[in-house]
Structures are given as structure tokens and as C-alpha cells.
Amino acid sequence: MDRHTPPAVGQTRSFLTVALIELWERFGYYGMQALIVYFMVQRLGFEDSRANLVWGAAAALIYVAPAIGGWIGDKVLGTRRCMIFGALVLTLGYALMSVPTTNTWFTFSALGVIVVGNGLFKPNTANLVRKIYEGDDSKIDSAFTIYYMAVNVGSTISMLATPWIKDAVNASYGNELGWHMAFAVCSVGLMVGILTVTVLRATVAHIGSPPDSHPVHKGKLMAVLAGAVVAVAASAVILEYQALARAFVYVAGLVVLGIFIHLIRNSQPSERAGLVAALVLTLQTVFFFIFYQQMSTSLSLFALRNVDLEFTVLGAHLWTWAPAQFQALNAIWIMVLSPVLALVYTRAGSSGKDLSIAGKFALGFAVVAAGFFTYGVAGQFAVNGLTSSWIMIAGYGLYSLGELLVSGLGLAMIARYVPARMGGFMMGAYFVAVGISQYLGGVVANLASVPKGMVDPLQTLPVYTSLFNKLGLAAIACTLIALAALPLMRRLTATHHAHQ
Numbered sequence: 001m002d003r004h005t006p007p008a009v010g011q012t013r014s015f016l017t018v019a020l021i022e023l024w025e026r027f028g029y030y031g032m033q034a035l036i037v038y039f040m041v042q043r044l045g046f047e048d049s050r051a052n053l054v055w056g057a058a059a060a061l062i063y064v065a066p067a068i069g070g071w072i073g074d075k076v077l078g079t080r081r082c083m084i085f086g087a088l089v090l091t092l093g094y095a096l097m098s099v100p101t102t103n104t105w106f107t108f109s110a111l112g113v114i115v116v117g118n119g120l121f122k123p124n125t126a127n128l129v130r131k132i133y134e135g136d137d138s139k140i141d142s143a144f145t146i147y148y149m150a151v152n153v154g155s156t157i158s159m160l161a162t163p164w165i166k167d168a169v170n171a172s173y174g175n176e177l178g179w180h181m182a183f184a185v186c187s188v189g190l191m192v193g194i195l196t197v198t199v200l201r202a203t204v205a206h207i208g209s210p211p212d213s214h215p216v217h218k219g220k221l222m223a224v225l226a227g228a229v230v231a232v233a234a235s236a237v238i239l240e241y242q243a244l245a246r247a248f249v250y251v252a253g254l255v256v257l258g259i260f261i262h263l264i265r266n267s268q269p270s271e272r273a274g275l276v277a278a279l280v281l282t283l284q285t286v287f288f289f290i291f292y293q294q295m296s297t298s299l300s301l302f303a304l305r306n307v308d309l310e311f312t313v314l315g316a317h318l319w320t321w322a323p324a325q326f327q328a329l330n331a332i333w334i335m336v337l338s339p340v341l342a343l344v345y346t347r348a349g350s351s352g353k354d355l356s357i358a359g360k361f362a363l364g365f366a367v368v369a370a371g372f373f374t375y376g377v378a379g380q381f382a383v384n385g386l387t388s389s390w391i392m393i394a395g396y397g398l399y400s401l402g403e404l405l406v407s408g409l410g411l412a413m414i415a416r417y418v419p420a421r422m423g424g425f426m427m428g429a430y431f432v433a434v435g436i437s438q439y440l441g442g443v444v445a446n447l448a449s450v451p452k453g454m455v456d457p458l459q460t461l462p463v464y465t466s467l468f469n470k471l472g473l474a475a476i477a478c479t480l481i482a483l484a485a486l487p488l489m490r491r492l493t494a495t496h497h498a499h500q
Contacts (some may be wrong), residue, residue, distance in 0.1 A: 058441020
């Protein structure tokens, strides 16, 4: 063998390297998400309404950025390089969040760095997984299932850890240093991920897009760096000025709708039915993510003000959680329910009784409705304005099952209905649509904004339960719309398959 030829590397080893850095990146992101709304309310002194909208706008930017980052990875710097570059930028972003300051512009600039880092990291990491198993469709589904599990392992650990670290450091040292120490841990998580992929770099050295196989073009690198600086500044300005955030979301929405209309009008007749089906399901996904955004906004603040943090059974104390740790229930339930749902899908498929994606979307909305009604009836079981922590476990279980039925199938929907030549473009449009709904979720959460000074749980409880009951009714409306769309989806799917 030629001594310059690299040894063959197994797909599994390459995949595990990428999954490990993804695990640590999600550790950082969700560790930050668990605290960010609390940080703005309790440390920066924001009102609920401002905290909800700022985080909604930040989440929107975080989802929109991959539409650009994926193109940079494919065409400019290389997929593998962008994964590493994105991780380095994220490390810097969380490190900036750890600086003990309450300066709003500094915080928003740090969030802007996280937006840029996520835009470079997220799409290119997923693309590397696709490239590892390119041409091996039998393994790609199982690989992404394990990949999704890595996401939830990382997020579970961090969402349990960072609130505990914040409380422990604040209790020992005061001065609110705990917030910034928790954010520092998020940065350390990214450092561990980068160190891991550096040590195992030989396992992914052969995977990437065409630019990865050439030396770095200094001009292109400087252009990307300059664009990153501009993007950080623009993100900070959008987060500071709510009118700009609204305008950004409306423009992004019109762009996504325009993309769909343009592609449908200019597609081949054989492709049109699939694109229309993808548009219908994408619109349904937007509504789902409005519900999803409540986890880090209204539900998070509900846990802070109206949930008994003690877990007890028959009067026996089991453990106590910090309010932010309840967000970890989503990832825990996802890990519990994913293999069960996969088994159900397999058995239903083998017996010819598997639901269509559109049918699963309708069922997902119904389950989400049940989850919000669970929170809505929480007031009936409250004692002195505090409801049982077990209510949160039940609600999050239903909520997470709905996520698996809707969000978990979103990317599969794009792969199934969109022609391969439009796949990358449409994936970007899908993420932009999800980003829009993240902001709209913050707007909805403001229906339960608690005025400053209202601290009595008996006063705040009806504010939250009213919103959750309204969200339950909205989810039922989405269920009925999804059911009404089933005949159309069946016709579109049949036409799409007939032309394949």
C-alpha cells in the first residue's frame, strides 16, 4: 500500500467522533437555555415580557443562522472545518456569558456570538453524519436515532447541572457569581468536545465537502470572519430593539413563503405534489414550535413561581429540584419514549397499519393539547398557589411525545417529499420557519407575563393556568386542522409516489 494513503476508518468510529462533539455542544447550549430567561429576569432585572421576547428573538436567530452556515460549509470553508470553527466560536460565546457583568449590550453581544457559532456548527455536524453514511440508506436512520440520543444525553446532564451549580456558587460566594460560573461550565463543555475531536481527528479526516480537501483560502476565511463580526453586531441590535426583532421575523416569514411559492411554481409537474405536501407540513411544524418555545419561557417561569419543588410520595421526601431543572424532563422523556415509539412504528409498519406523517402530526398536536390541559388543571391541585412537581412530570411526558410525533419527523418530511436537488435549500427554509415560530412562541408566552412586584403564588397561578388552557384549546384547533387536511395529504402523497 502507498505510504501516503490513509488507513481505512470504519463508519462507526467516524460517527462516534461526530456524535461526541455534538453531545458536548448540546451540553453547552441547553445548559445555557435552562438559565437564560431566569438570568434576564432575576439578574438583569428584565420584566417577563422583555425576557420572553429577547429569548424568542435569540432562538429565532439561532435557528435561522444554520441556513447560512450550511452553505458556508458546503461551498466556502468546508463542512469539517466549519464544525470545528463553529465549536470554537460557541466556546467564546459561553465564555463571554461567564463574565460577571449585568451590561445588557455585553449579554446580547455574547448571545450574538452563540448565534454565529451555532449557525456554523449545527448544519455542518449533521451534514458530516450524512456524508459518513452516504449511499448506505439502511444505516442512516439508525445513525440519526443515536445522534438524537446524544443530543438528549448532553442536554439532560447540563440542564440538571447548571441550575445546581448556579445555586451552589451563589450560596457559597454570593454576588450572583453562580450565574456566570454556570455559563462558564457550558464553555468548558465545548472545550471538552473540541479536545475530543482533536484527539480523534484521524477518524473524520476523510469526511467533508470539497473545500475540506484543499488548503484554507485566506481571503475566504477573512470574509467569513468579517461576516461573523457583522452578524454578531446585527444580532445584538435585533435583541436590544424589539421592533427590529418583529420586522426580522416578518421578513423571514415572507422569504420562506416566497421560497416555497417560487419552487412550487417552477418545479416539474411530477414534483409539485410533494412540494405542496411539504409546505402544508412545514406550516403545521411552525405551530408546533410555538408550543415548544413555552418550555423555556412560560413553563420555565411557572416552575419558578408556582411549582412545589419537593418530590414526595405518600409524605416521604425523595428529592428537591431547582426550578430550571424541570426543563431536563423534556430530554429525559425523549430518551424514554424514543425506543418505545420506534418499536411501535416498526410493528405498525410490518402489519401495514403505520400512520402517515400527516396522521402522526395530527396525533402529536392532540397529545400536546393533553399536555397543556394537564398544566391547566394544575390549579385544582395547588396548595397555597404551588402545584405538585408530579404535574410537571406528567405534562412534560405528553409534551415530549408530541414533540417526537411532530418535530422528530420534520426533517424526514423534507427528505421524503422534496426533490434531492432542492434538499439543502429546503432544509435551510425549514429551519428559518422553525426560527420564526420560536419568536412567535415568546410573543404567546407574554400572555402570561407577570407584572413586577407580583410575587404571591396565589396571584400568579391563575395567570399561568389561563394561558395553558388557551394553549390546550389552540392545540386542539391544530389537531382538527391537521385531521381536515388528511384527505388532501393522502391525494398529494399518492400523486407524489405515482411520479417517483
